[in-house]
Amino acid sequence: MGRRILKYAILGLLSKEDMSGYDITSEFKQAIGQFWSAKHSQIYVELKKLVSEELISQYIQMAGVKLEKKMYRITPKGKKELQSWLLKIDEQLETEKDVFALRVYFLKDIPSEEVLWLFFNQLKRKSEKLSFLKEQFSLHFGEKDPINLDVEELGHYFVLTKAISREENYIIWLNKSIEIIKKRIADKSFGEN
């Protein structure tokens, strides 16, 4: 935190095409939302700030008869700031937070009969997420070879493959852990009998 990531996320999205606050909110439910996300309340405030900083400009687009949709467009100044940020290297790798892993660290305080259920529950959620991501992938890329992809699509391709492999890896770890837990339970009841 504290590095105005949302600012650059918005500039990056607007660099591709003009969008409304609602559109940006929706983007964070798609591929890029796997790696950065914000609520609409934060987005609308940030958009106003970016306008005041002259990094983006605003115009009205009618949606229906009465609904004035506020569209935003990146300015040359905004584009420049985005490009310079994209080349910046973060001083240190930030913590990729994961509350499930935190809970697992405190395993000894979880009743042993509940542990397996917790892992299976996480497995279910992660499997669902993986399905969603794979669907997204086949929808956008199908059997396409990334070598031939337009550079406009390549970022999306990389990010989707990253998200998919992350979930696959998570699931593998969950299954391995489940096996260990099961084996420990089996060994224990054997010892007890």
Place this chain on the structure above:
Amino acid sequence: MGRRILKYAILGLLSKEDMSGYDITSEFKQAIGQFWSAKHSQIYVELKKLVSEELISQYIQMAGVKLEKKMYRITPKGKKELQSWLLKIDEQLETEKDVFALRVYFLKDIPSEEVLWLFFNQLKRKSEKLSFLKEQFSLHFGEKDPINLDVEELGHYFVLTKAISREENYIIWLNKSIEIIKKRIADKSFGEN
């Protein structure tokens, strides 16, 4: 963020053994720091809050002649709250934020001659992190079979294997992406000549 994760992270750590604020800060530089972390300024404030909530208690331990180290111990009330939190399921999976992936999504705005360097840089950092984690692992577990591990150590084992596989997976993705980028560059210069 609004779910007081740090509160439970501290309770979980204190559930294992009494610690000072400094000790907790140090823990976040070890294995669990891969999945949750906080700065000392936040930790000291949270500790005082937890004392006022009677979830932990404080006592003094002399370190040297003058240095009064403030130690914290979890109370039965604190233990109870921890255990109930550990069984709670998060309503929805939160975004596992990753600024590098965000930058990659905006690839089209990065000069093509800089892209490879960015990926290689990330590869270097992630490889270093992986080495650190593997060192931690062999230090704590060596060739031990997780089946025979004490339940006190099992959480640590799972978290370390999770952190290691996450980094390994990240590195695989980076290498695959680098190959694609290289191939695209080769194809392009072939076409241009």
Place this chain on the structure above:
DNA sequence: ATTTAACATGTAAATAATTACATGTATAAT
């Protein structure tokens, strides 16, 4: 002996982010 690094604890200010409150339009389904 002196310096450096690690140990140790705090507060204040600013920023980032969430949750809750608040309102209205357009479209699809029933």
Place this chain on the structure above:
DNA sequence: ATTATACATGTAATTATTTACATGTTAAAT
């Protein structure tokens, strides 16, 4: 026609987190 859902935008209050400021002790290295 009515209802539900998606589209659309905002503010206020609260909480979480970082950065900067501030100080002192202990142990190890030179």
